[in-house]
Amino acid sequence: MRDAAVAVEAVPLEPDLDELLDLDRHRLAVVPKKKPTGSERWMKYLGFPGGILVFLALYFLPTPAGLTASGQAVIASFGLALVWWVTEPIPTYLTSLTLMASLVFLNGWEEKKVLGVLGLDVIWLNVMAFVLSSILVKTNLAKRIALKLIIRFGKNAYTILLAFVLLQLCLAPLIPATAARTVMTLPIMMVVAAIFGASNENPTNFGRNLFLQNLLGINIFSAGFITGSTANLIAAGFIETMGGEKVYYSDWMLANLPVVLASMAIAWLVGPAFLFPLKAEDKTPRITGGIEALQRQLDRMGRMTFAEKKAAVVFGLVIFLWVTDRFHLGWFGFEVSAVMAAMVGGIICFLPKIGILQWNEADIPWHLMLFSAGAYAGGLALEQSGAGQWAVNLVFGWFNIGKDVNFLSVYVIVIAFMLLSHIVFTSKTMRTILMIPIIIMMAKQLGIRPMALALPAAFTIDWVISLPINAKPNVILFSTGQYSVLDNVKFGLFMSLVGVALLTVAGLTWFRFLGITP
Amino acid sequence: MMKRCADAVVGCNSPAGKVMFHIRRGKAPPPSPGKQLPPFLRVLWLWVLIVGGPVFGQLTLGTLGNGATVSGPPPSARIASFAERVDLLPDGTASVTVQATFLAGSEPVDVITLPMRFVASVTQRLAWVGSPAPEVSGDPLLETRSGVPLLKVRARQFAPGRSVALAFSYAVKGFFRPEKAATAKFGNLKMQWEMLNVGPVPITEYQAVVRLPPGFLVNRIISYLPAAAPGDEDVGGPVGLIIDQGVHALTLKGHELSTGATVMAQFEIKSAAKPWSLLVGLLVVAVLYLVFFRDLVSSQAEPKSP
Numbered sequence: 088m089r090d091a092a093v094a095v096e097a098v099p100l101e102p103d104l105d106e107l108l109d110l111d112r113h114r115l116a117v118v119p120k121k122k123p124t125g126s127e128r129w130m131k132y133l134g135f136p137g138g139i140l141v142f143l144a145l146y147f148l149p150t151p152a153g154l155t156a157s158g159q160a161v162i163a164s165f166g167l168a169l170v171w172w173v174t175e176p177i178p179t180y181l182t183s184l185t186l187m188a189s190l191v192f193l194n195g196w197e198e199k200k201v202l203g204v205l206g207l208d209v210i211w212l213n214v215m216a217f218v219l220s221s222i223l224v225k226t227n228l229a230k231r232i233a234l235k236l237i238i239r240f241g242k243n244a245y246t247i248l249l250a251f252v253l254l255q256l257c258l259a260p261l262i263p264a265t266a267a268r269t270v271m272t273l274p275i276m277m278v279v280a281a282i283f284g285a286s287n288e289n290p291t292n293f294g295r296n297l298f299l300q301n302l303l304g305i306n307i308f309s310a311g312f313i314t315g316s317t318a319n320l321i322a323a324g325f326i327e328t329m330g331g332e333k334v335y336y337s338d339w340m341l342a343n344l345p346v347v348l349a350s351m352a353i354a355w356l357v358g359p360a361f362l363f364p365l366k367a368e369d370k371t372p373r374i375t376g377g378i379e380a381l382q383r384q385l386d387r388m389g390r391m392t393f394a395e396k397k398a399a400v401v402f403g404l405v406i407f408l409w410v411t412d413r414f415h416l417g418w419f420g421f422e423v424s425a426v427m428a429a430m431v432g433g434i435i436c437f438l439p440k441i442g443i444l445q446w447n448e449a450d451i452p453w454h455l456m457l458f459s460a461g462a463y464a465g466g467l468a469l470e471q472s473g474a475g476q477w478a479v480n481l482v483f484g485w486f487n488i489g490k491d492v493n494f495l496s497v498y499v500i501v502i503a504f505m506l507l508s509h510i511v512f513t514s515k516t517m518r519t520i521l522m523i524p525i526i527i528m529m530a531k532q533l534g535i536r537p538m539a540l541a542l543p544a545a546f547t548i549d550w551v552i553s554l555p556i557n558a559k560p561n562v563i564l565f566s567t568g569q570y571s572v573l574d575n576v577k578f579g580l581f582m583s584l585v586g587v588a589l590l591t592v593a594g595l596t597w598f599r600f601l602g603i604t605p
Numbered sequence: 606m607m608k609r610c611a612d613a614v615v616g617c618n619s620p621a622g623k624v625m626f627h628i629r630r631g632k633a634p635p636p637s638p639g640k641q642l643p644p645f646l647r648v649l650w651l652w653v654l655i656v657g658g659p660v661f662g663q664l665t666l667g668t669l670g671n672g673a674t675v676s677g678p679p680p681s682a683r684i685a686s687f688a689e690r691v692d693l694l695p696d697g698t699a700s701v702t703v704q705a706t707f708l709a710g711s712e713p714v715d716v717i718t719l720p721m722r723f724v725a726s727v728t729q730r731l732a733w734v735g736s737p738a739p740e741v742s743g744d745p746l747l748e749t750r751s752g753v754p755l756l757k758v759r760a761r762q763f764a765p766g767r768s769v770a771l772a773f774s775y776a777v778k779g780f781f782r783p784e785k786a787a788t789a790k791f792g793n794l795k796m797q798w799e800m801l802n803v804g805p806v807p808i809t810e811y812q813a814v815v816r817l818p819p820g821f822l823v824n825r826i827i828s829y830l831p832a833a834a835p836g837d838e839d840v841g842g843p844v845g846l847i848i849d850q851g852v853h854a855l856t857l858k859g860h861e862l863s864t865g866a867t868v869m870a871q872f873e874i875k876s877a878a879k880p881w882s883l884l885v886g887l888l889v890v891a892v893l894y895l896v897f898f899r900d901l902v903s904s905q906a907e908p909k910s911p
Contacts, residue, residue, distance in 0.1 A: 143887060151848075155823050
């Protein structure tokens with residue numbers, strides 16, 4: 088075992104710390120070049136022809152009863168995209184563009200509608216959210232918040248883990264992109280792990296707890312806020328357009344944030360105690376002066392700059408507008424939607440002289456916008472062509488689900504299926520677009536209020552925690568080598584079951600109290 | 606609302622010109638008296654009619670207890686079922702077979718009027734399917750009144766409450782133009798099937814099966830009426846798609862269609878033939894990918910997993 092002195096000697100902390108905390112090195116607009124593993128290369132190699140074969144099979148089979156020709160074209164195009172999104176023989180945004188082109192060429196969905204998807208409010212909200220997150224990076228406000236939290240709570244293993252829980256909780260409503268949050272907090276995690284003696288050469292249970300709890304926090308705190316991820320907004324959009332009920336920011340937060348906090352509390356308690364029990368030496372920092380190094384970093388940042396204060400005010404304004412959405416009509420005489428609130432923030436950010444950001448400094452990952460647009464086009468085309476309805480009827484036919492099924496049974500099945508389906512699907516957006524419309528239609532068929540099933544189902548979207556391939560944060564965190572795939576599966580499956588249990592209990596109590604479930 | 610015609614005025618119309626269901630309704634009003642009564646007696650007579658009538662009615666009904674409410678309103682005539690089978694032929698003709706069950710109300714019927722979609726100028730070969738029901742006489746007659754087509758069937762009077770099954774067929778030439786598929790966008794042919802109940806009586810159950818020409822299928826449902834509301838059992842609306850004896854068909858359903866109610870589906874049909882060049886082209890692309898991208902998996906050392 089290395090002692091503290093050796094570690095300090097081997098790892099000159101502060102220069103690395105400067106480098107690690109340089110968030111400009113992780114621009115989201117730049118598509119990262121990732122070297123695929125052996126299995127990934129095989130997936131790419133076979134995924135391309137595999138997708139084509141799936142497409143051909145679905146498109147050239149005789150059209151079954153109940154399905155229109157356009158519906159069949161949409162299913163075939165979506166099947167192709169699904170295989171390519173999962174196996175990634177071409178970048179995900181390119182698959183989305185292929186899907187959009189295929190929908191038009193095969194007469195699956197009208198060209199105007201396909202192209203119009205890029206103008207949907209979800210896309211606009213994403214653009215504006217990335218503008219807002221850019222001012223956090225540029226002004227170093229995120230770095231300051233993170234450092235302060237660690238210095239304030241990082242006295243021992245439990246408190247430092249709790250500090251990260253709080254850090255992720257603070258960042259989740261501010262930055263919708265989980266990858267951005269991961270990138271911003273990863274350097275802090277790595278430093279703290281080193282301080283507690285965990286490295287990729289010497290993984291410890293502290294490191295496992297730290298990184299896996301952050302993985303959980305980054306992902307599921309997004310479920311606490313409607314703006315926490317694009318998928319949440321898409322789900323809310325489906326509930327409004329197909330289910331006929333609007334989901335407000337405050338509705339979502341009030342309902343699901345307590346569930347998410349309870350889940351994190353369980354992970355925080357159970358993780359270090361049972362899943363990855365901490366040894367005595369894991370519980371205290373192994374590098375004397377580690378916290379002080381962070382303090383020096385914070386001191387070097389000096390007092391809060393004017394730009395940081397402006398960024399805080401802009402964020403505060405946007406969050407205020409998001410949280411108070413249901414009161415806008417009374418206050419202003421008009422409603423400021425989530426996207427328009429973000430746009431107000433974006434406008435202020437770019438204003439000459441009083442603004443914070445130049446256009447070139449805005450870190451907007453347009454490839455993610457195109458990926459989202461393609462996924463959204465595919466999902467909407469599935470719905471509007473009647474193919475989704477046809478699929479639901481097919482499932483009903485297989486499982487013989489009828490109106491005599493009670494709500495609780497359907498609820499538990501839907502929650503468990505939705506939450507555990509993340510193991511198969513690698514995209515939250517895709518999972519949302521596939522499942523939420525089907526759940527809404529299923530609720531209608533069973534005579535259940537769509538919101539009662541679809542909203543709790545939407546709360547499971549961000550539970551992507553069981554495998555490194557499930558989400559971008561998982562990939563980034565796994566790349567640190569602090570834990571194995573098996574560690575991830577063990578932690579992820581345990582917490583997934585906890586999530587199902589908590590959402591079931593909430594469905595019978597808290598959601599019922601709020602009027603969501605009957 | 607249907608306006609009933611007075612007795613013995615066969616063929617009379619409501620102001621809307623759509624009343625075709627003729628019912629004999631008892632006697633005509635009594636002729637006016639030849640001698641005028643004095644004014645005060647006329648006023649008294651009127652007062653007796655206005656006040657005395659209801660009082661007498663109240664007294665007599667009162668003595669009968671709740672008899673009036675127990676018996677309820679007299680049953681009204683209706684079309685219990687109206688099923689259309691439409692065969693779209695490759696030459697653009699729609700061959701329609703209708704099976705309807707007419708249920709008489711409390712009054713005798715001499716003419717049954719059914720809603721019709723097509724005017725006489727395009728309808729051909731209108732005839733009974735099989736032997737006509739014994740309750741009807743003659744052939745079904747297609748009439749157009751104020752631009753509204755209606756089918757009239759002369760009935761031998763049958764007792765109130767009885768039903769009669771009617772089955773007839775007709776053809777509509779030029780219902781669609783198949784040659785337009787060659788120039789239409791994606792080869793789609795837009796068409797519409799509609800039941801607008803222009804008849805005087807409600808239709809309890811309506812169903813249409815529109816069988817497409819062999820080799821065609823429904824590309825898209827453009828719109829339909831009535832729209833499905835959230836919570837409806839039939840979330841897909843009144844339209845369904847089936848395969849009937851190997852032929853793609855669209856079904857349309859309606860319930861309780863009162864006069865003026867509509868069930869409609871607007872849809873596109875297209876040839877079911879798929880472009881085989883697409884199949885071949887994509888297979889070639891897949892093979893080329895396997896050839897030119899084989900370096901992805903060949904002869905490279907396995908990179909270390911993160």
